[in-house]
Amino acid sequence: MSTTALNVAQNNYPEAQVIVDMLVYEAEWMRGTGVLLMANSILNAFELDGAVAALIDASHAVGHRGGYIECAQHVEEALGQEFDVSHCSVTDQADAALAHAEKVYDHLSLPVMDLVTEALKHDDWCQWLNYSRSSRNSRVI
Numbered sequence: 001m002s003t004t005a006l007n008v009a010q011n012n013y014p015e016a017q018v019i020v021d022m023l024v025y026e027a028e029w030m031r032g033t034g035v036l037l038m039a040n041s042i043l044n045a046f047e048l049d050g051a052v053a054a055l056i057d058a059s060h061a062v063g064h065r066g067g068y069i070e071c072a073q074h075v076e077e078a079l080g081q082e083f084d085v086s087h088c089s090v091t092d093q094a095d096a097a098l099a100h101a102e103k104v105y106d107h108l109s110l111p112v113m114d115l116v117t118e119a120l121k122h123d124d125w126c127q128w129l130n131y132s133r134s135s136r137n138s139r140v141i
Contacts, residue, residue: 011113025126026125026126030126034126035128038112041110042110042113045110045111045112047108047110047111048110051101051104051105051108054104054105055105056104057101058094058097058100058102059098059101061090061094061097062094064089064090065094068085069085069088072085084119097133114128
């Protein structure tokens, strides 16, 4: 290695060390804090709670209606006469309600993901996320 190259490397070392230290800090923060905070923010999101509750309710209704109709078919076979299912408490719209709940869930947008997307646009994304968490007294990171 030439003396000139060695001098350039020695002059650039402090700057490179600062970058390495920053990357190490960001990796440690993500591993120790960031991932946990993001996961908790996702799992505790009101939007997710509402979508999952609607999905559960709609799937129960579809299952109830399907079970009621299946039971009615068994009664018809056993008695040899048609059984009136019109008074079933679950309407024909149960399947449509489930499809709608699935669509809402599949296209769910969470504030924490918007925050992460915005943070990743910045070079100092780790500090941006950490600052966003400390400056906002909210459930988002």
